[in-house]
Amino acid sequence: MARVSIGGRNDLTDKQWRVLEPLLPARSGRGKPPTWSRRQLLDGIRWRTRIGAP
Template sequence: MGRGDPTHGQWAGLEPLLPQGIKPGRPPVWTRRQLTDGIRWRPRTGAPWRDVPERHGPWDRVHDRFRRWQRDGTWPRIVTHQSVTGPWPRDTTSLPSVTRRPCRWQSATSGCDQPPA
């Protein structure tokens, strides 16, 4: 468990909020906890997906899990639950963003560099 990763008690509160897999077959190589910690590591550090540490699983698998849970509404459900029960582990800024969009500065013709009126 790395710095910033949830404790066992915090994970016990988070795990029921995550979707269950429905595919039978081989057991997973990477646990849901490892992949979820990798998903949380990325926005906390601001690093690109390809820089997710190997202890969290392959970066493309971590990114795939993030996108799948983003599409099915898992992250808004977690944020809503945490806003009612309290922050996890410290605040919701360590959870992946589901509503914010990055601001991209463009050329002066777009008016982005001018202060708001």
């Protein structure tokens, strides 16, 4: 599967991520390994909210 570059969308800075990461619940370690990192998922949610995508 090809990876898509997701940089340049006003993603979280490293400083912002250091503040938010400890607030997220711990992973259970069960199930399939994640395809996307938590940071990528959060950046995607913020992007969709910012542009008003359905």
